[in-house]
Amino acid sequence: MTLHRKTADGVQQGLFITFEGGEGAGKSTQITRLAEHLRAAGDDVLVTREPGGSPGAEAVRHVILSGAAESFGPAMEALLFGAARNDHVEQVMRQAVNTGTMVLCDRYIDSSRVYQGVTGDLDPGLMRAIERAAINGLMPDMTIILDLPAETGLQRANARRGAETADRFEKETIETHRKRRDAYLAIAAAEPRRCKVVSADRSVEDIAADIANLVDQLKASRAIKMKSKTGAAK
Template sequence: MGFFITFEGIEGCGKTTQIRRAAHWLSSTGRDVVVTREPGGCPIADDIRAILLDARNSAMVPLAELLLYAAARAQHVSEVISPALAAGKVVLCDRFTDSTLAYQGYGRDLDRGLIGHLNALAAGAVKPDLTVILDCPVETGLSRAMARINSTSAAREERFERESRLFHERIRDGFLALAAAEPNRFAVVDGSRGVEETGVAIQELLARRLAGR
């Protein structure tokens, strides 16, 4: 069986950059690595992602948002994550079920029991072996996120970046609460440091957790 690693955190925490670095390092050690993301990761889920992250859909109600995430995840797990793990690969995923708990549970204040049930339906038996939370102050993350959005000519995925600072503070608190509740699965890494320093910390973490596998 493979090894499933998820990267979590607020907007602009540096997940995407660090996943690329981690994938490069893991591949250099001879491991077969799959990099994917949520929402998205396969054509159907990518179509749902476009709906979820488009700022023009600001009228979307929280329950509809939650159900779309669950639908995208069900397809993604079935089409990408489960087959890769069954093939013995290391899967690195940019967001997974913990983001739904943090954003829709802590951020939107939807029922966390309901979210847990939907996460279980969508993901089945798939659960991360390790979850890396890149933690940084909200103002740092949002500043980075908007700089990234403003620098690209691609579709502007900014529906969440337009939310209030308080919303993002609740999300950060949610991630840290989840980490405190499952210390064996989660590792909190300071994402406010430079790319290189953060990358070294993650590489050392992965080396420890994958030792002997």
């Protein structure tokens, strides 16, 4: 049974779930597993990613991951990410959520907070301003943070990549990757209602089961709230 929440005007609204974590954390694999789980339950599902997910954002993705923008510094990268995110939000994700789709996104605001904000050492005020403009209120209902040691993540990323060239973020120092892990955990500690930390140093099946359980709990909670509001309105 598909479970959605209703907005004030009665429109059925889906859930927005983001996946975060360092390099090699297994986000793509776990998003695929969760999408299969939700579709089996009857949900409409959109799987997307950042940077990217819309034509304009995909063009920016190439510029960022190729390293072409690196010489301009983290502030320019943050602005590029913000522009790509806004296009993604307004062209794809907002409409999907508002029409009842379960949206699963590989990276979102927390990646910018960590990669450009913390390890890019950008001013928090600048980061908040870019974030507000980019998302225009579209916050995740839940963020899954896949956590594992930086060394393990980079080993996995290298094994997965094979002959492919590492993107500009994978090439950075182990100290930088460790700092990003700590930053993700700090975000989770500051926003425990939204962020759920899931150990990614286990089997794919165990991780997927934990994530499915978290999302099923969120769906059940929303269904109870909808039923309660419907009953109160009668």
